[in-house]
Amino acid sequence: MFGNLTAAAFEHNWIVNAAVASMGLALVGVAALLTYLRRWRWLWREWLTTLDHKRIGVMYLVVAAVMLFKGGVDALMMRGQQAVAAGAAQGYLSANHYDQIFTAHGVTMIFFVAMPLVFGLFNLIIPLQIGSRDVAFPFLNAVSFWLFAAGAALFNASLAVGHFAATGWLAYPPLSELAYSPGVGVDYWIWCLQIAGIGSLLSGINFLATIITMRAPGMKLMKMPMFIWNALGTIVLVVFAFPVLTATLGMLFLDRFFSMHFFTAAAGGNAMMYVNLIWSWGHPEVYILVLPAFGIFSEVVSVFSEKKIFGYASMVAATAAITLLSFMVWLHHFFTMGAGADVNAFFGIATMVIAIPTGVKIFNWLFTMYKGRVHFTTPMYWFFGFVATFTLGGMAGVLMAVPAADFELHNSLFLVAHFHTMIVGGVLFGLFAGFTYWFPKFTGFKLDERLGKWAFWCWIVGFFLAFVPLYILGFMGATRRLDHYAASTGWQPLFIVAGIGAVIIAIGVLFQLAQIVVSILWRERYRDTTNGDPWNGRTLEWSVGTPVPVYNFAVIPNAAERDPLWEAKRRGCWPPKENPAYEDITLPRNSAVPVIIAALGFLFGFGIVWHIVWLALASAAGIVAALITRSCDNDTEYVISAAEVERMESQRMESRLQKP
């Protein structure tokens, strides 16, 4: 009846019990608050069943924030363990628990923080920046989000029921095979990534179709904003890389569930094939994360320097080159596997070549600021931090691209420091800049600048304190994933410094939370009085009022030049003088089907993890039935009449004039 699920799955040590209890309390608290405020119906109608890309974007950000907290706690626990567990002291975490934590930290941060932040921003910004009323497939968009949420829920369920993988975030076989990881940990890993990954793949297809087919009239490819170009590169990578992840996870599942021999040590399996397959997804994934950050900085630097982006065509070429090259370097993750000198040399050189288009971008941003009128706002602070950090991390990367050097540094803390420099200093700083930059577009007020800058200084100081010791420790021979080391190594002082750095980063996160809370509570003080254009913006998203109406654009704009809003302002034809001619607008109706599909997807994953076959089969059948029902539904859209649009627009004008 319950497969492999027994009472033993609920027995944990006190740390996990505390985590589960706090998770449960948080859920109960939210449920109680919703009941007290009588907001359940509102939640269901306005948010859970919505097909509005803006609201889906916000929900992505909310899930990402919750998961960032989880991943951050993992990081602090690891830093705490390594700061104390030298010599006779064993620290407070068992080896197996520590292994689960570093696995969960990687999985959380990449799949359930960075990816939803990227897709959340894509949802919020892409349709607005290309002058579109929606994404290409609004229903599919909601399915993508809810599948992602189901994956995240399954991942969190592993904390309460059973345990998570202790294999490292990419679960290399033969360790991840049934013979060496007999529990449910790896199965949870497979299915939370499989479900969330299919959501990402569908999102990728959706945004590719959106960018290619739904741009405003006049917006030729070479007129697209830089953020859209970078998003396009990202999306192409998603569409071509994620199927490989799906296939690879599927193969590992077949090995574990049906005793097949893709990657087993015996009967003709080949574990090295797994490493090749997973990295031919994994390396593009790195660029899936960083290209959006490049796009954000291109917007931010241009707007806050009051100059058009320097070298637009070279920026586009650099983006395309990075997109292409990112598929040709995956082997640099395992030079030590023994592919031979020629192969290693090819991939080493290909890796170094990527530094060229990336360097082009850095210089273009710097030249954009040159002779510009630079505003020292929080997003620009993140940009300055990014340039310093990312360039440093990039140079460490070029160093490791030399196969001979990599043989020394492979799997050392030097590597760990390198990729954190790229992902924190590149991806995360970029997303923070984008969050601060676009926040007033959707709320009507800015974030507090002073708290934002304090957060920035904590992050940048904490970051270098936390990761420079790791570079040094790597050179001293410390490998990654150690839960304990000998006192004679002399590593402990550096690990303590790294731990202090992590605490300072945590203080930075507290400042960010305070920034959001303060800005919401005293929002009148931060109110954007410009009707949606607080930064003197250049692109179309700043041309619609705040809050953005459900149809985005009452009239589809014309975008025949780059920076269309800026050009319109420069020529004095913004804001428009006369009332435009409105037309009927068709929008998608809300649907509960995406939530139902995701709930069944969660049950499917749970059933298969615990070998509860009937549950898995019933859920799969339920998903098919839900899709068939949806395909028979011919009433999926509604129309806002032109007269209604006119009324809504004039109402928005009046409410704007009444504001102080």
Place this chain on the structure above:
Amino acid sequence: MNSGTTINDEKRYFGFWAYLMSDCLLFGALFAAYAVLRGNVAGGPAGSEIFSLPFVFGETLILLTSSFTAGLASLAAYRGSKRGVLGWLTATFALGAAFLAMEMTEFTRLVRSGNGPQRSGFLTSYFTLVGTHGLHIAAGLLWMAVLIVQIAASRSLTPKMARRVSLLGLFWHFLDIVWIFIFTIVYLMGVM
């Protein structure tokens, strides 16, 4: 943005093509796995000992014919002929089901003789590659069955239905192309 307008069609066709290309990558990964593992027979049989080329050739002819009838269904959809669409879709369904039945027969024969997917790396990758294609065929048949019922129940062939017939046709031809590669790389190269 009504369902019948051109822009709507453009984005749907484009999106479906993007999906097909991503599916192509999925098969690419499975083909790569097969290429790596095909020699790893681990004491079990090699392809030349277990494949029956005449049988597989029969399967191939049936699938190619079903692609032809799927094409005729699309043409009937462009003409707006409800009867034509229903007839040709039913024929495609019958041929697809026959193909799937033959594949099942072959799989059963292999498993019964002790050469199931657990036998060796080669058989693991063989069953997964061919089985994934079979799973796609099964999904296509389900889609076809639902579409046949929907069209039969509606008064006339709506533009939305016609578009679905055409997209299903794309899916079916795509599976046909994947099968050509399976036939060549797995069976022909396995036997020769």
